[in-house]
Amino acid sequence: MSDGEGRDSRDDKKARQRQRILEAAREVFFRDGFMQANLDEVASLAGVAKGTLYRYFENKADLYVAILAENGQVFQDRMREAGETEGTAADRLRSISRFYYAHWTQHREYFQIFWALENQNVIGDLPAELVEDVTELWEQCLRILETAIRSGVDSGEFGACDPWEVANILWTAANGLIQTELVAPRRALRHKALDQIFEDMVELFLRGLGATPASA
Numbered sequence: 592m593s594d595g596e597g598r599d600s601r602d603d604k605k606a607r608q609r610q611r612i613l614e615a616a617r618e619v620f621f622r623d624g625f626m627q628a629n630l631d632e633v634a635s636l637a638g639v640a641k642g643t644l645y646r647y648f649e650n651k652a653d654l655y656v657a658i659l660a661e662n663g664q665v666f667q668d669r670m671r672e673a674g675e676t677e678g679t680a681a682d683r684l685r686s687i688s689r690f691y692y693a694h695w696t697q698h699r700e701y702f703q704i705f706w707a708l709e710n711q712n713v714i715g716d717l718p719a720e721l722v723e724d725v726t727e728l729w730e731q732c733l734r735i736l737e738t739a740i741r742s743g744v745d746s747g748e749f750g751a752c753d754p755w756e757v758a759n760i761l762w763t764a765a766n767g768l769i770q771t772e773l774v775a776p777r778r779a780l781r782h783k784a785l786d787q788i789f790e791d792m793v794e795l796f797l798r799g800l801g802a803t804p805a806s807a
Contacts, residue, residue, distance in 0.1 A: 609647050611637040617658050621700045625655055625707070625714055652707070652714045656721055659704035663728040666694065667735075674735045680743025681797050687739060688765065688793045695769050696785070702773075705766060733758050740800070749800040761796055768792060 615636035620628045630651060634641040648654040673690035674683050695702045708725060711717055736758035743749035768789050771777040781788055 608637075608639060608643070612639060612644055612647055612654070613658055613661060616654050620655055620658060625651070625703075628655075630654075649718055650715065652711070652717050653721060655714070656704065656707050656717055656725065659701050659707065660721070660725050660728065662701075663725070667728060667731050669694070670732055671735050674739050680739055680746065680748050681800075683739040683742070684736070684761075684797060685793060687736060688761075688789070691765060692769070692786070692789050696772070699772070702769060705770070706773075733762055736761060743800065752800065757800070761793075764792055764796070765789070 612633065616628075616633045618636065619633050623629070628651070630644060631641060633654070634644045637644070644654075648657060670687060670690055673686045676683055676686040704725065707714060708717070708722065733755070737754045740749065740752070740754040740757050744752060744754060768785065771781055772785055783791075
């Protein structure tokens with residue numbers, strides 16, 4: 592066997608080992624939550640020594656966010672596809688919003704990534720490289736929103752505005768509403784089901800931009 596084949600074999604082994612750790616950690620974290628998750632159990636489920644686990648992930652927080660960010664590229668690609676639907680700019684924003692709502696409500700455990708990055712004082716500082724990767728993912732998703740909004744401004748469908756600022760406002764409002772599902776008092780204060788109030792939020796947002804309501 593050549594040196595190249597040997598390296599490939601070692602790299603494949605490392606990739607498989609890392610994936611086993613991620614799968615085991617996903618099971619433990621999503622069952623017990625970040626604070627109660629036990630890395631000894633993660634290592635045991637993955638069939639590796641705890642020291643091996645730490646060769647792949649610096650700490651518990653690093654492993655946690657790696658799980659949550661694992662499918663980021665797939666998420667970004669699907670969000671872009673949602674923004675390429677035919678129709679008006681408002682139709683494209685509605686399509687993006689429907690995708691975003693469906694993804695985060697069908698995979699609620701992954702929405703905890705927002706909690707993790709906003710609560711480093713609780714879970715400990717995350718590796719800077721990992722935070723940068725997640726921030727880059729979010730920026731690309733915001734660019735997809737920005738593009739849809741800018742197309743509406745350029746066509747005259749929307750009034751003049753800063754598309755990047757407006758994209759950030761919609762992103763923040765959407766995340767805030769989805770997070771109400773995680774806190775019982777906030778959930779009770781809504782008075783409406785999340786899907787209905789989320790749709791209402793999007794339509795109010797579009798009305799503010801000057802778009803014709805979907806019901807018209």
